[in-house]
Amino acid sequence: MPSSLSRRSPLGRRLLATTAAAATAGALALVPFAAHGATGEDDITEVKVLTINDFHGRIQANRDEAGAAVLAGAVAQYRAANPNTLFVSAGDNIGASTFTSFIADDEPTIDALSAAGLDLSAVGNHEFDQGYDDLIDRVIPSYGGGDYALGANVYHRGTTDPALPEYAIREVDGVRIGFIGTVTSDTGTLVSPAGVADIEFGSQLEAANRVAKEIDKQTDVIVLLSHSGAESTDCAGIATEQSDYGDLVREASHRIDAIVSGHTHQLYACEIGDRPVIQAHQYGTTLGALDIVVDAKKNKNKLVSITGSTIDLVGGGTVYPADPEVQAIVDAAVAEAEVLGSVEVGKISADILRGGDPAGSDRGVESTMGNLVADIYLWATSEYENYGGTVPAQIALMNPGGLRDDLRFEGDGTVTYADVAAVQPFGNTLVTLTLTGAQLEQVLEEQWQPGSERPKLHLGVSEGFSYEYVEDAPAGEHIVSMSYQGAPIAPTDEFVIVTNSFLAAGGDGFATLADGAGTADSGLVDLSATVDYFEAKQVVDPAPLGRAIVSGTTAP
Incomplete structure (x- = not known):
């Protein structure tokens, strides 16, 4: 059974109001849904809001993920039970997708979610993976409108002019529900800076509270769709978390009745500050749900209660039917991807994994995958015949x-x-740049990012380079020593570094990389270089751990 919680608002908290003019600042189109008595009580209207977050193009079903067709089937089943049902997302519908969607620029995911009846969505950081222009010119039109990229804290650079619609309002059986979208203010560091050079990401808290005040009299219920979240699933910990998201949860306006979150791929249904705060895991494994009860007549649509919960789509015992229209979209995408993706490129000798248990759950630890990809980058810019640079890279x-x-x-x-x-x-390219030893140490120090939603991002490093560190140390004092080919690195030494174009531009908070000298884009795409690396090696082994060593311990 899903966990649940409820919120009861003050009597007469919000009255119905007339519509305001539609503007860039808000996607105010009031879309009425057919009126149906959901409870059999004339004075009560029940509305269900189903939510997803961090779908990331997982359109195919597997043992861990429901797939787009089953997701659509579940939504349809809940709509059949209560026609007063909306289906919304807290962002990252696309980007970082599996091959089936990725190879077609995520158009199959957009088509599948549209066919599943997605009503609106906040924008996530991954919606900016190919840049703001791609979002505006391709992604949003593919969905059919700006309601699928709500971002109240996204502004044209140097202004407070909104770069995306800030909110959308839906009328369901006479009940007006406002949805405000925000995205983590770290987005500028999570995507290629060149792609978002003309926009900037402000405070979610300021934007959410500002827009909630603006639309208060136009709505009966306000839901915040925040593409940010907690790192844990413990409700008490979330309530006291010292982060931008923690501040958002605690300080969001009383006008906001519920917070639907994402980004951190967690599963929780909490009551914090007398309102539901939920996140529905990732990849379509789970639906979030807000059950809204409104007194429709006696008290002019007073919010009686709002309850948050999560619904397991893959292991909860209920079997949801696959929607045939969406399944046809998925099948066509699979057929196309199988042709392009079935080509053998090489062999591995053992599992090659990301950090954490399960693999991929912890970005703050060394991993065989991270080190291997660094080795591939180094090979591609030192031994690879297609590398056109004049100076080979030394550290990746x-x-x-x-x-x-x-x-x-x-x-x-x-x-x-x-x-x-x-x-x-x-689809990043490989970029070379020169750093001094002092700058390289600063890059390593930037792995620790206290106050961020992920407080440490452990870089994969290439063979021949290693360093010792102290995990719990003051800022700027984590790195004890560094060495290259066994020799200590001095602050004035210089090294040619290779990384991907995202990191080279200062992405993920590694600002020092953007200060490197002689930055040059090799033109080599990371995927192409990796494919050629596999083809060049008879068998690829997992890269060893122990290139990053905790001070006072022995490398594994």
Whole structure:
């Protein structure tokens, strides 16, 4: 059974009001839904809001993920039980997707979610993976409108002018529900800076409270769709979390009746500050649900209660039917991807995994996958025949957030194009730059990011480079020593570094990389270089751990 909670608002908290003019600042189109008595009580209207977050193009079903067709079937089943049902997202519908969606620029995901009846969505950081222009010119039109990229804290750079619609209002059986969208203010560091050069990401709290006040008299219920979240699933911990998200949860306006979150891929249904705060895990494994009860007549649509819960789509015992229209979209995408992705590119000798248990759950630890990709980057800019640079790279760095899947040893260890593409789905290029020893140390210090939703991002590093560190140390004092080919690195030494274009531009908070000298884009795409690396090696082994060593311990 899903966990649940409820909120009861003050009597007469909000009255119905007339519509305001539609503007860029808000997608105010009031879309009425057919009126149906949901409870059999004339004075009471029940509305259900189903939610997803961090779907990331997981349109195919597997043992852990429901897939788009079953997701659509579940939504349809709940709508059949209560026609007063909305289906919304807290962002990251696309980007960092599996090969089936990634190879087609995520158009199959957009088509599948649209066919599933997605009503609106907040924008997530991954919606900016190919830049703001791509979001505006391709993604939003593919959905059919700006209600699928709500971002109240996204502004044209240097202004407070909204760069995206800030909110959308839906009328359901006479009840007006306002949805405000916000995205983590860290987004500028999570995507290629070049792609968002003309926009900036402000405070979610300021934007949410500002817009809630603006639409208060136009709505009966306000839901915040925040593409940010807690790192834990403990409600008490979330309530006291010292982060931007913690501040948002505690200080959001009393006008906001519920908070639907995302980004951190967690599963929780909490009551914090007398309102539901939920997140529905990831990849379509789970639906979030807000059950809203409104006194429709006696008290002019007074909110009686709002209850938050989560619904397991893959292991909860209830079997939801696959929607045939959505299944046809998925099947067509699979057929196209199978042709492109079935080509064998090489073999592995054992599992090659991201950090954490399960793999991929912890970006703050060293991983065989992170180190291997760093090795591939180094090979591609030092030994690879297609590298056109005049100076070979010496040290490679790889960010953990750029690793989106593992390579599992199965059968004879064969790895396909699709397998490799799933690991690095962003299409970054490899960039070289020169850093001093002092700058390199600062880059390593930037792995620790206290106050962020992920307080540490452990970089994968290439063979030949290693360092010792103290985990719990003051800012700027984590790195004890560094060495290259066994020799200590001095602050004035210089090294040619290779990384992906995202990190080279200062992404993920590694600002010092953007200060490197002689920055040059090799033109090599990470996926193409990885495919050629596998083809060049008879068998690829997991890269060893122990390149980053806790001070006072022995490397494994």
